[in-house]
Structures are given as C-alpha cells and as structure tokens.
Amino acid sequence: MNLTDRPRRLRRDGVREMVSETVLDASDLIAPVFVDATTDERVPIESMPGHERVPVEESVARVEEVLETGVEAVMLFGIPKSKDDRGTRTGAEDGVIQEATRRITSETDAYVITDVCLCEYTDHGHCGVLEEGVGGAHAGEDDATDGDDARLTVKNDETLDLLGKIATSHAEAGADMVAPSGMMDGMVAAIRESLDSAGFSDVPIMSYAAKYESAFYGPFRDAADGAPAFGDRRHYQMDPANRREALREVHLDVEQSADVLMVKPALPYLDVVRSIREEFDHPVAAYNVSGEYAMLHAASEKGWLDLEEVALESLVSIKRAGADLILTYFAEDVAGRL
Secondary structure, X not given: OOOOOOHHHHHOOOOOOOOOOOOOOHHHEEEEEEEEOOOOOXXXXXXXXXXXXXXXXXXXXXXXXXXXOOOOEEEEEEEOOOOEOOOHHHHOOOOHHHHHHHHHHHHOOOEEEEEEOOOOOEOOOOOOOEOOOOOOOOOOOOOOOOOOHHHOOXXXXXXXXXXXXXXXXXXXXXXXEEEEOOOOOXXXXXXXXXXXXXXXXXXXXEEEEEEEOOHHHHHHHHHHOOOOOOOOOOXXXXXXXXXXXXXXXXXXHHHOOOOEEEEEOOHHHHHHHHHHHHHOOOOEEEEEOHHHHHHHHHHHHOOOOOHHHHHHHHHHHHHHHOOOEEEEOOHHHHHOOO
16 A cells, blocks of 8 residues: 555645635526515415515515525526416516516626526426417326326527527516527527527626426425426426437537526536536536425435535536536535635
C-alpha cells in the first residue's frame, strides 16, 4: 500500500472548502410560486409541507419572502378562475399569471419565469387541445385506457398556436422568461415566432426539453389542480426508459432556438442531465420536482433522515451532474445555508 498519496490531507477544515469541486449558490436556484385566482387567502399544500397557494393580491408579498432568502428567480404557476376544454384562461389579459406577473415585475426585483402550459387550465387536465370525442363530461377515469391510443390524443399543431399566444401574453405582462412544459413537438419554434412577431425577441425560452412521464409529479398536481381527469400523459411526455431520445428532443429544441434546456424530474434522471451537459453548450436546468421534495419531507417526519442535510446533498448532486439552474421547492430553505 502506497501511503505517500493521502487524499485525506485535503479533507481537513480550512482546505476542504477551498478544493470543493462543486459550488451551489442561492443564485443557482429558482423557487416555484403558486398563484390561485379562486381564493382570497393562502391555502397550505398538504402534500408539500411549507408551500401554499397564494391569492393574486398576495403574490408580491410571497415573492418578497423568496427574495429575502437570497433566491433571485421565481417560476409562476397559476390556478385560474375557470376551466374549459381549450384552456382559454391561459392567454387572458386578466388571467392569473398575467395579473401576478404585472404586479411582481412592477413591485419587486425578482426575475420572473412563467410556466407556459394548458394542463392547469383545461377541464380535462391535459396539456393541449384533445382530439374530438376525447374527454368531456362523459369521460371517466376508465374511458381512456392505457392501450387505447386513439382515445387520448392531443392535437399537437393546434396546441402550438395556443402556446405561442400564451407565451406572448406572459411577455406582454412583463415576464422575463417563458418556460413551455407541454412536450409538444415544435413548441419552441412556435413560441419563438410568436414572441419575435410581437416584438419580444429579447425574452428567452427555457424549454422543458426532456420531460418524462413520471410518477414523481403527484404533489404538484395537487398544488396546481392539474391532474388529468382521465388517462395519462404518456403520449406526449417521455418514456422513463429512454436516454438517447432525450438527446434527440434537446437537439430539436436547440435548433428551434431554445435558450435554456430543462430536464424534469431531476434526481432519477441525473444521467440525462450529465449527457445534455456534455453534448450542448446551452445552460442546463433541472427540476427537483414535488415528489422528490415530498419524499424527503416524509422520511424526515419519520425521523429517518435529516431534512436539511439531505435537501442540500440532493441539490449538490444535481449541480454536480451538470445543471446550471435548479428549480426546487427547497430553494428558500437551502438558500439560508448558502
């Protein structure tokens, strides 16, 4: 055994931090904020301890709480006053995200990113316009089975037109960045064209470029009231078994002028984060999703894990894998330590 090479020499206090290979900073983090047009008071989200839906009137106060921790960016998710089969409230001038964005950007220094999708706004809970005959009042959970592809099909190209209009309405309200999350083919190009045509060529797009059909989204769907009324999203979100497909998806988004590339979820897909980091020069974001947050909280409540330590370790692992930005429900808690 050769004891002249002793890695432990650099693990002592004083030098350990100096040689740390991965540095996590509060400026790397994005905090999700849920704005609810149906309530006039804050509503705790039971499956995500420490998080709430806030009314539009309190959106500024909520973001100011985030900023006080050192986190500089927020992602806005909206719960609308009403829903329909086309999610028409998404692009409304007085929509929940539009109104919250106007208030937040005029009264705070936060960097505001907006979620561009339809699932929270459609009465069927899917991320686009459905083919005729799918959904509606007659549709129950068993009406669209996993093997019945024809019964659960989102109209891709018709949805693109809506996404462009939604993103533009967010930019008009003052959004600093828009983030399409529906995994529609061509969504980045459609949004870029719409933004540019409206004079918002400087507004960047953070694409959910590799978004998987994951079981880790449950608490978010409670928070945003965005669960599918029937069926699932496997026809447009990615198969968890596929890594090479993620690179293909990201290539397409890069060709369409995506500015930031998002991987969702984060922890079960760190190999995908690493592959994208190595393949592309663009900034890479990772979404440390609600299920990842909830499971650590649940283990902590059982006394099995130290919540603060595992939260920080999880985020460092995401940064080490290659993420430049991390969207996480732990943002405020971890920022204090950083």
